[in-house]
Every structure is written in C-alpha cells, then in structure tokens.
Amino acid sequence: MTVDPAITNASASSDFDGDVGLLIDLLKLGTFIGTPMREGVADPLGLTTTDLRIVLALGGEGELAGHDLSEIMGVPPMxxxxAIAALTERGLVEPGANRTNRRRKPVRLTSAGEELFAQTMPAMERVGADLFKGVPQRDRDAFRRVAASVLARIGRWGG
Known part of the structure; x- marks a missing residue:
C-alpha cells in the first residue's frame, strides 16, 4: 500500500491548534505506521500484523491471556x-504455565516463538532507521518521553 504523501507529509497541526492538532497527528501516525510494520517486519517473517503484535506483546511482556492481548493491542477478542490459534498451530505459542484458572487462559511464546521474536528486532531496526532518518537524537529522545507520558495517561483514562 502506498500512502498519499499529501496525507502523511501535511501536519494536521496546521489546520488545528494545540491538543487537537496533536491528537490528529497521533491518529495519523497510528494509522499509517501499520504499512511499514507490515511490509518491513510482518510480511518478511510470514506473519499477519495481528500475529506480529501478539509475538511482540508476548516477547516483551511475557505470558498473557487473550483478553489482555486484546486490550493491549486494541484488537477485537475474536x-x-x-491469531493465537494460528500461532499455536505453527508452534510459536503455547498455553501458559498458570492453568489453574479455567476462565483465564494465558499463552506464551514457545522456543520457536522466542526465536521469531528475536528475528523481529533487526527488521524493526531497519524500519526504524528508515522512518527516523534525519531526525536528530534529541528529538527522538523527546518523542519517547512524550510517548511514554501519553501512554501512561491513556492507561489511566476514565472517559
């Protein structure tokens, strides 16, 4: 998918002031980041974008239940x-260690899943190097601080 440069190059903040412009830019970023992640990471590894997100979540967070993954990823439980069923069939995901709670069924990466998770890192480094090319390190660091702050507030969002 090729994204229209007029959409991605124009900052919404030129049309909207303050927080509204920032939110619109974040929405655009959230929408359009999927293409480089799919084409640069998921597709070469034989994963769907949902598969990739699950592998990244389990690789980064450890054992999680399906409803936790759904919440973290903002993806419908179905x-x-x-995706968990497909990843299990491929031998990348297995039931978690804690099987005492019948309603909560955590999953974790198998050793093959952990190897695949490790393979995502060089692919993500390539995508990141391309997307952040020319962005000074101080701006990258500031972006990470702001993103962390917004993510923390989203976690406390009450409506």
Whole structure:
C-alpha cells in the first residue's frame, strides 16, 4: 500500500491548534505506521500484523491471556483468538504455565516463538532507521518521553 504523501507529509497541526492538532497527528501516525510494520517486519517473517503484535506483546511482556492481548493491542477478542490459534498451530505459542484458572487462559511464546521474536528486532531496526532518518537524537529522545507520558495517561483514562 502506498500512502498519499499529501496525507502523511501535511501536519494536521496546521489546520488545528494545540491538543487537537496533536491528537490528529497521533491518529495519523497510528494509522499509517501499520504499512511499514507490515511490509518491513510482518510480511518478511510470514506473519499477519495481528500475529506480529501478539509475538511482540508476548516477547516483551511475557505470558498473557487473550483478553489482555486484546486490550493491549486494541484488537477485537475474536481476532486475537484466531491469531493465537494460528500461532499455536505453527508452534510459536503455547498455553501458559498458570492453568489453574479455567476462565483465564494465558499463552506464551514457545522456543520457536522466542526465536521469531528475536528475528523481529533487526527488521524493526531497519524500519526504524528508515522512518527516523534525519531526525536528530534529541528529538527522538523527546518523542519517547512524550510517548511514554501519553501512554501512561491513556492507561489511566476514565472517559
């Protein structure tokens, strides 16, 4: 998918002031980041974008239940269930260690899943190097601080 440069190059903040412009830019970023992640990371590794997100979540967070993954990823539970089933069939995901709670069914990466997770890092480094090319390190660091702050507030969002 090729994204229209007029959409991605124009900052919404020129049309909207303050927080509204920032939110619109974040929405655009959230929408359009999927293409380089799919084409640069997921596709070469034989994963769907949902598969990739699950592998990244389990690789980074450890054992998680399907509903936790759904919440973290903002993906409908049915899509997460299907992806977990497909990843399990491929030998990349297995039931978690804590099987005492019948309602909460955590999953974790198998050793093959952990190897695949490790393979995502060089691919993500390539995508990141391309997307952040020319962005000074101080701006990258500031972006990470702001993103961390916004993510923390989203976690406390109450409506």
């Amino acid at each position: 899509n997460v269930s299907r």
